[in-house]
Amino acid sequence: MDIINKAKENDYWQLAMHCAAVAVGTGCRGGEIRNLQLKDIQLDESKIVVRREIAKNRTQREPRLMALADWGLRNLLLRAQALGATEPEHFLLPLSFRTLIASATGSSLDLSARLRFVARAASAQEPHNSLQGQV
Numbered sequence: 001m002d003i004i005n006k007a008k009e010n011d012y013w014q015l016a017m018h019c020a021a022v023a024v025g026t027g028c029r030g031g032e033i034r035n036l037q038l039k040d041i042q043l044d045e046s047k048i049v050v051r052r053e054i055a056k057n058r059t060q061r062e063p064r065l066m067a068l069a070d071w072g073l074r075n076l077l078l079r080a081q082a083l084g085a086t087e088p089e090h091f092l093l094p095l096s097f098r099t100l101i102a103s104a105t106g107s108s109l110d111l112s113a114r115l116r117f118v119a120r121a122a123s124a125q126e127p128h129n130s131l132q133g134q135v
């Protein structure tokens with residue numbers, strides 16, 4: 001429990017914790033979470049839409065949200081809105097976060113190096129605009 005309490009005190013770790021909650025609570029892969037747009041999140045129906053262009057197997061699917069994923073997504077949405085994500089085409093996570101995590105998970109970096117990537121990206125105060133380009 002100490003690790004969760006410590007994570008709650010640190011913005012970088014909060015972001016990582018919320019992303020992990022979404023992954024565990026939906027079964028989504030990292031790349032699918034990185035490329036979620038606001039229009040893909042349907043909290044009122046307790047599901048998200050993983051569009052075929054971001055799904056690993058190129059098949060659209062709609063995983064149901066477990067309570068853990070719902071909690072993580074609500075927190076990520078609040079953060080995205082605070083950073084300026086307002087349009088359905090805006091991404092849930094900023095570009096720098098999506099890019100750094102992609103490079104970290106696609107390489108042979110050790111866990112501490114990956115976490116440093118997460119921390120750097122989480123601190124980015126970028127707008128979530130749809131003109132950023134896909135990762």
